[in-house]
Amino acid sequence: MASSIPKTMKALVAPRYCKPKDYEIREIPTPTIENPDDVLIKVHAAGIQAGDTQMAGGMAKLLGKLDFPIKMAIEGSGVVQAVGSAVTTLKPGDAVYGAVFKRPIIPLKQVGFAAEYVVAAEQFLVPKPPGLSFDEAAGLMGNAVTAYQNLRRALELAGVEDTSMAGPLLRGKKVFMPAALSGTGNIGAQMIKRTFKADRLVSTVSTAKLPLVDRLLPGVCDKVIDYTKEDVVREAGGAGAFDVVYNTQWDLPAAVPLANPRTGVIVSIASAPSPALFREVLGPANTPFWVAWVLGAAQWYYAWLLRGTAVRYEFLSGDMGRREDVEAVAAVAARGDVRPVVRTVRMADIDEVRAHCELTRVSKGGVGKLVIQVV
Numbered sequence: 407m408a409s410s411i412p413k414t415m416k417a418l419v420a421p422r423y424c425k426p427k428d429y430e431i432r433e434i435p436t437p438t439i440e441n442p443d444d445v446l447i448k449v450h451a452a453g454i455q456a457g458d459t460q461m462a463g464g465m466a467k468l469l470g471k472l473d474f475p476i477k478m479a480i481e482g483s484g485v486v487q488a489v490g491s492a493v494t495t496l497k498p499g500d501a502v503y504g505a506v507f508k509r510p511i512i513p514l515k516q517v518g519f520a521a522e523y524v525v526a527a528e529q530f531l532v533p534k535p536p537g538l539s540f541d542e543a544a545g546l547m548g549n550a551v552t553a554y555q556n557l558r559r560a561l562e563l564a565g566v567e568d569t570s571m572a573g574p575l576l577r578g579k580k581v582f583m584p585a586a587l588s589g590t591g592n593i594g595a596q597m598i599k600r601t602f603k604a605d606r607l608v609s610t611v612s613t614a615k616l617p618l619v620d621r622l623l624p625g626v627c628d629k630v631i632d633y634t635k636e637d638v639v640r641e642a643g644g645a646g647a648f649d650v651v652y653n654t655q656w657d658l659p660a661a662v663p664l665a666n667p668r669t670g671v672i673v674s675i676a677s678a679p680s681p682a683l684f685r686e687v688l689g690p691a692n693t694p695f696w697v698a699w700v701l702g703a704a705q706w707y708y709a710w711l712l713r714g715t716a717v718r719y720e721f722l723s724g725d726m727g728r729r730e731d732v733e734a735v736a737a738v739a740a741r742g743d744v745r746p747v748v749r750t751v752r753m754a755d756i757d758e759v760r761a762h763c764e765l766t767r768v769s770k771g772g773v774g775k776l777v778i779q780v781v
């Protein structure tokens with residue numbers, strides 16, 4: 407299999423810090439196996455995260471240099487072509503999917519799933535179940551691990567004694583999560599209801615997406631509110647109506663009133679991390695003092711938002727470095743609990759790729775997770 411691999415390949419890249427309108431398809435060297443745990447994959451599809459467009463846009467440029475051109479997409483799916491000498495769980499011909507990020511992020515190589523071939527370490531990959539298409543698999547792992555870790559943490563913060571998957575999970579609890587049809591939200595919603603068995607899930611979308619929720623996520627949301635027109639707190643059941651809030655949008659002030667002020671829990675993936683977590687995620691050498699200062703000030707603001715309540719709040723960042731969670735998510739996917747809502751574009755159609763990456767960059771208008779079909 408490995409002998410038929412070309413020396414160069416097509417890849418979607420950001421040639422410099424730029425917006426998606428400047429992304430290009432370039433012919434670049436095909437990556438090769440360098441480490442014993444490397445896996446060479448012929449890519450079928452790549453998932454684009456908001457973070458991909460943020461990094462390419464230069465969000466982290468003050469923290470360290472990236473190698474240009476930036477290869478796009480840290481997650482995807484494909485078929486194994488070759489494996490390093492220490493790989494034990496995968497072999498050529500296996501269909502796989504996964505996402506490549508762990509702590510600290512900065513020394514990690516830019517992996518680039520939006521390309522004909524990619525090399526990723528075995529720890530980030532799992533076999534693709536036959537019931538999941540390559541497109542669906544490409545949009546699953548990153549957001550699913552993030553949701554799984556957030557929901558497990560929510561159980562801990564709520565004081566649930568047995569937080570294992572054999573425990574009570576979210577049974578009997580009411581959960582609010584904004585943006586049911588976002589990349590993170592569509593997966594979070596399915597996991598909240600099907601895997602964590604919440605009693606009630608209330609979510610939001612904008613007007614045009616209201617009729618899509620039941621079609622794309624049948625039986626998942628108990629109530630969906632048009633956040634652009636309606637009073638979300640009132641429509642959701644009033645202030646303090648929820649045991650758990652899984653916050654997926656950069657609007658923490660809107661989420662706070664929804665949590666029960668005495669017993670509520672808010673886990674958030676879209677707010678400022680604490681300086682300590684930031685250091686852990688980026689690496690200690692990549693946290694200038696002024697960044698730590700700004701993040702510290704944000705924590706004071708959040709404490710002020712929560713004043714007078716006993717709500718337990720925490721920002722979490724997904725971590726593919728926890729292999730047990732990656733395997734738990736793989737089992738959830740294999741069971742069919744989570745089938746990502748994806749919008750697909752072909753890599754060869756660069757205008758469409760640019761347009762859809764822009765929707766992801768501005769966080770408006772896209773339905774589901776953006777997946778780029780490579781073959």
Ligand SMILES: NC(=O)c1ccc[n+]([C@@H]2O[C@H](COP(=O)([O-])OP(=O)(O)OC[C@H]3O[C@@H](n4cnc5c(N)ncnc54)[C@H](OP(=O)(O)O)[C@@H]3O)[C@@H](O)[C@H]2O)c1
Pocket residue numbers: 455456457549552584585587588589590591610611612613615633654655656657674675676722723724765766767769770771772773774775
């Ligand atoms: N901490 C972590 O580990 C982690 C992991 C993944 C993502 N994130 C972060 O989470 C955020 C969301 O990521 P994503 O992948 O879900 O983005 P996305 O797929 O681009 O989702 C954006 C969608 O959210 C909707 N939306 C925007 N503002 C909203 C609001 N105020 N209320 C409800 N819905 C709203 C928009 O829908 P409409 O068109 O209907 O307005 C838009 O389509 C990003 O900032 C990302 O960086 C963090």
